[in-house]
Amino acid sequence: MENNGGQPRPLQLGAKGAYIVRLLMVGDSACGKTSLVLRFDQNVFSTKFVTTIGVDYRDKMVKIEGAQMRLQLWDTAGQERFRSLTSNFFGRADGFVLTYDISNRPSFDHVIGWMRDIKTRAPPDCDIVLCGNKSDLDNDRVVTYDEGKLLADEYGVQFFETSALTGHNVERTFTALATTIKHKRIDEFEGTPSIRGAPSTDSASAAGDHRTVNLSSAGEKREGQKPGCC
Numbered sequence: 001m002e003n004n005g006g007q008p009r010p011l012q013l014g015a016k017g018a019y020i021v022r023l024l025m026v027g028d029s030a031c032g033k034t035s036l037v038l039r040f041d042q043n044v045f046s047t048k049f050v051t052t053i054g055v056d057y058r059d060k061m062v063k064i065e066g067a068q069m070r071l072q073l074w075d076t077a078g079q080e081r082f083r084s085l086t087s088n089f090f091g092r093a094d095g096f097v098l099t100y101d102i103s104n105r106p107s108f109d110h111v112i113g114w115m116r117d118i119k120t121r122a123p124p125d126c127d128i129v130l131c132g133n134k135s136d137l138d139n140d141r142v143v144t145y146d147e148g149k150l151l152a153d154e155y156g157v158q159f160f161e162t163s164a165l166t167g168h169n170v171e172r173t174f175t176a177l178a179t180t181i182k183h184k185r186i187d188e189f190e191g192t193p194s195i196r197g198a199p200s201t202d203s204a205s206a207a208g209d210h211r212t213v214n215l216s217s218a219g220e221k222r223e224g225q226k227p228g229c230c
């Protein structure tokens with residue numbers, strides 16, 4: 001499944017000694033992807049459904065088990081409604097936060113389709129975390145925790161129920177994904193002993209870069225990397 005003769009690629013080391021990790025938010029529209037990014041990056045929540053043109057991009061520096069990692073959070077801006085995300089969007093991802101809404105059954109049913117998109121269009125060494133968002137809406141819940149966990153187990157990915165509204169598990173979800181990526185894409189290459197299991201929560205404060213770029217050019221922005229290898 002992995003590229004490079006079955007081996008994951010080492011993470012790219014960027015400026016200031018921080019590893020660059022490209023994380024993509026995917027899942028049905030309105031399941032809370034933008035809200036999760038805002039909660040993680042700025043620790044805020046808004047009930048507004050904000051739409052922008054292109055892809056919303058944020059930088060967030062975190063320190064995972066001593067490693068400085070610059071998480072590049074790529075958030076779609078409505079294109080997911082039309083399933084029109086380009087291969088550029090998927091092609092160079094290091095990780096995905098695949099989100100559904102626990103109060104919306106179709107959004108959960110569509111996880112299979114999103115998984116298929118990732119498997120066919122993203123690099124084989126990318127990692128995925130499945131995220132059942134809006135856990136605060138327990139009265140409107142139509143997808144049980146066990147259903148989400150079972151599906152995640154079938155795919156061999158981590159699973160968290162989150163609430164962008166309350167902040168429940170939001171940081172944990174991103175740091176769990178970053179920690180998995182660190183183990184596979186940094187430690188394996190440096191021979192650094194890694195403490196597998198519980199993710200570190202010692203993320204640093206936001207680095208503060210935020211911009212919106214056009215989807216069609218998004219994949220061209222990164223230099224020094226091979227084209228998507230899927």
Ligand SMILES: Nc1nc2c(ncn2[C@@H]2O[C@H](COP(=O)(O)OP(=O)(O)O)[C@@H](O)[C@H]2O)c(=O)[nH]1
Pocket residue numbers: 028029030031032033034035036046047048049050133134135136137162163164165166
């Ligand atoms: N109750 C609740 N509402 C949420 C949560 N996350 C997002 N929302 C709301 O769901 C709607 C869609 O959220 P948004 O982040 O724009 O979804 P996106 O289309 O996946 O980016 C907005 O009205 C949000 O306020 C959550 O955790 N709990």
Ligand SMILES: [Mg+2]
Pocket residue numbers: 033034035050075076077078
């Ligand atoms: Mg959005």
